[in-house]
Amino acid sequence: MENTIAITDLQIGYQQKPVVKNINLIVRPGEILGLLGPSGSGKTTLIRAIMGMIKPMSGTVRVFGQAMPNRHLLEKIGYMGQTDALYDTLTARENLQFFASLRKMPHQQTVAEIERVARVVSLQSFLDRRVADFSGGMKRRLSLAITLLGTSELLILDEPTVGIDPELRIQIWQELKQLAAAGKTILMTTHVMEDAEQATQLLMIRNGEAIAAGTPLDLKQRYAVDNVEEVFLKAGRIQDAHLSSL
Amino acid sequence: MRILAVFKRVVLEMLRDRRTLALMMFGPLLMLSLIWAIFQTNATQTTVLATQNVDASLVKAVDGTKHLKVVKIKKNKDQTARQLIRKHDYAGVLKEEHGRLTLTLANSNPSQSKLIRQGLSLAKIKLALQNQTRIIKQQQAMLQTLLAQLPATGRQLSVGSQSTAEKKVAVKYLYGSADSTYFDAIFPIMISFVVFFFVFLISGIALLRERTRGTLDRVLATPIRRGELIGGYILGYGTFAIVQTLIIVGFSIWIFKMQVLGSLSGVFLTNILVALVALTLGLLISAFAQSEFQMMQFVPIIVIPQILFSGLIPFDTMPHWLKLIGYCAPLYYGSTAMTNLIEKGAGLLQVGSELGILVGFAVLFIILNVLSLRKYRPV
Numbered sequence: 001m002e003n004t005i006a007i008t009d010l011q012i013g014y015q016q017k018p019v020v021k022n023i024n025l026i027v028r029p030g031e032i033l034g035l036l037g038p039s040g041s042g043k044t045t046l047i048r049a050i051m052g053m054i055k056p057m058s059g060t061v062r063v064f065g066q067a068m069p070n071r072h073l074l075e076k077i078g079y080m081g082q083t084d085a086l087y088d089t090l091t092a093r094e095n096l097q098f099f100a101s102l103r104k105m106p107h108q109q110t111v112a113e114i115e116r117v118a119r120v121v122s123l124q125s126f127l128d129r130r131v132a133d134f135s136g137g138m139k140r141r142l143s144l145a146i147t148l149l150g151t152s153e154l155l156i157l158d159e160p161t162v163g164i165d166p167e168l169r170i171q172i173w174q175e176l177k178q179l180a181a182a183g184k185t186i187l188m189t190t191h192v193m194e195d196a197e198q199a200t201q202l203l204m205i206r207n208g209e210a211i212a213a214g215t216p217l218d219l220k221q222r223y224a225v226d227n228v229e230e231v232f233l234k235a236g237r238i239q240d241a242h243l244s245s246l
Numbered sequence: 247m248r249i250l251a252v253f254k255r256v257v258l259e260m261l262r263d264r265r266t267l268a269l270m271m272f273g274p275l276l277m278l279s280l281i282w283a284i285f286q287t288n289a290t291q292t293t294v295l296a297t298q299n300v301d302a303s304l305v306k307a308v309d310g311t312k313h314l315k316v317v318k319i320k321k322n323k324d325q326t327a328r329q330l331i332r333k334h335d336y337a338g339v340l341k342e343e344h345g346r347l348t349l350t351l352a353n354s355n356p357s358q359s360k361l362i363r364q365g366l367s368l369a370k371i372k373l374a375l376q377n378q379t380r381i382i383k384q385q386q387a388m389l390q391t392l393l394a395q396l397p398a399t400g401r402q403l404s405v406g407s408q409s410t411a412e413k414k415v416a417v418k419y420l421y422g423s424a425d426s427t428y429f430d431a432i433f434p435i436m437i438s439f440v441v442f443f444f445v446f447l448i449s450g451i452a453l454l455r456e457r458t459r460g461t462l463d464r465v466l467a468t469p470i471r472r473g474e475l476i477g478g479y480i481l482g483y484g485t486f487a488i489v490q491t492l493i494i495v496g497f498s499i500w501i502f503k504m505q506v507l508g509s510l511s512g513v514f515l516t517n518i519l520v521a522l523v524a525l526t527l528g529l530l531i532s533a534f535a536q537s538e539f540q541m542m543q544f545v546p547i548i549v550i551p552q553i554l555f556s557g558l559i560p561f562d563t564m565p566h567w568l569k570l571i572g573y574c575a576p577l578y579y580g581s582t583a584m585t586n587l588i589e590k591g592a593g594l595l596q597v598g599s600e601l602g603i604l605v606g607f608a609v610l611f612i613i614l615n616v617l618s619l620r621k622y623r624p625v
Binding site for chain 1: 248250251252254255258259261263459460461462464465466467468469470471622623624625
């Protein structure tokens with residue numbers, strides 16, 4: 001089967017200063033890729049390049065076999081940014097309707113989809129409330145619901161579980177796993193280790209460079225540690241040692 | 247249609263935001279009403295000139311000047327002109343000492359100083375004319391007596407037809423009437439200005455908010471074209487701008503009794519185009535602001551200077567380089583069209599070039615807007 005995302009020798013930067021260096025990455029349909037790294041490590045920049053929001057300095061980003069940036073491919077991508085990005089004066093339903101209409105979703109499908117995604121994030125009874133009255137967690141859930149609208153083949157989620165309580169997190173993970181089982185690809189950034197453990201693939205980024213990649217189990221065995229967090233710390237030390245030996 | 251989705255959302259958001267809506271619709275009316283009220287009361291402002299020891303006939307002649315009131319001060323009062331002005335807030339003091347007239351002007355308001363100087367020189371001319379008339383009359387009388395002594399044949403000789411100075415001048419006004427005030431001249435300009443100001447600010451802040459809260463990013467993460475997004479914005483805010491323009495112009499015509507000598511539809515069209523330019527420029531400028539506060543700071547840079555080129559200050563006498571700046575100001579064209587339509591009775595065709603340039607500005611700003619969104623998504 002065709003790769004969902006294929007990145008080769010990617011360098012991205014602003015004003016000739018590379019923020020992300022030498023990234024090679026393959027993500028296949030059905031995979032949940034966790035992009036792990038501290039804030040400022042270049043996760044969001046990498047995501048934006050995959051979305052085609054930034055042009056790479058060098059290297060290539062291919063999504064569904066086509067080079068990014070490509071506006072038409074966005075049809076198949078669901079995106080959730082770090083900020084909630086909602087219209088406060090509108091109700092949850094109106095927010096969902098607006099983003100559904102940007103995807104040119106037919107009316108009947110929109111109605112059904114709004115019910116479905118609201119159920120996933122447990123917002124059914126709040127659909128006609130204004131977003132301004134929502135708590136931080138509710139906004140995050142609505143933001144995720146917008147991303148789940150429609151039949152996106154690829155979901156790109158930037159820190160989706162921030163501010164969401166544990167119970168709901170389990171629920172959201174169930175949904176994500178179902179989507180993956182149905183052949184969709186999910187890419188999420190996180191710095192929560194519990195999320196990282198659940199991903200099928202991990203890419204660890206530090207200072208704009210990939211320091212480790214593989215399944216969680218694979219990585220733990222390779223670095224001979226018990227959890228993903230220690231993998232990251234160990235890989236980070238190796239990166240530092242390598243840098244100082246130069 | 248994605249453009250309609252954006253349009254619907256903009257309208258819905260605006261309708262929910264009652265305060266912004268009220269500000270956009272009634273803010274301009276408040277501003278215009280204030281200008282109107284101030285000019286109504288200020289039109290009959292009188293300038294006070296104090297005189298001391300001045301020849302009575304001169305005082306009488308000066309006193310006849312419109313909007314000028316003369317106050318006589320007793321001869322024996324020993325105060326300098328400076329003290330008098332400080333104490334009584336006179337616009338000027340005229341003193342006569344040893345046959346010399348001295349005029350001291352407060353000059354805190356140059357137009358009052360000008361009025362006094364004009365009044366004084368007119369009075370002098372009046373007096374001189376009166377003198378001459380008196381002399382002519384004396385001479386006429388002398389001639390008459392001489393003529394009476396002459397034989398009858400010479401009597402047809404009539405002497406001294408009416409002097410030119412005494413001829414009445416019938417004044418005709420090409421634009422406006424004798425009652426025209428400065429207010430009539432600036433009001434059409436102020437209409438365009440408030441339309442521009444409010445639309446610029448509201449549209450600019452709207453797109454700015456979309457940038458700062460991340461919804462612009464999210465919208466551009468869908469397959470929408472950049473042009474569709476800008477188009478939806480223009481449709482949405484344009485609708486409100488048109489309503490606002492209709493309210494302002496309607497209010498000016500039916501409440502302030504503004505007389506439109508030219509094309510009425512032209513007045514509406516001009517302001518709708520001014521609103522469109524303000525809208526597209528506001529959207530564009532918001533790309534250079536990082537916060538609402540910064541957007542506000544663009545007002546004194548982008549909006550206020552335009553009023554200097556809108557005709558409040560005579561444009562024709564400006565130096566060439568200043569005129570070049572004026573030609574870049576959309577409001578210059580808007581207010582020129584407004585002045586021509588309202589005061590000079592121009593038709594729609596006669597302001598065609600101004601309206602065309604406004605359309606040009608709007609098109610230019612729309613293109614720049616679409617290009618500026620490249621920062622968010624290169625395709």
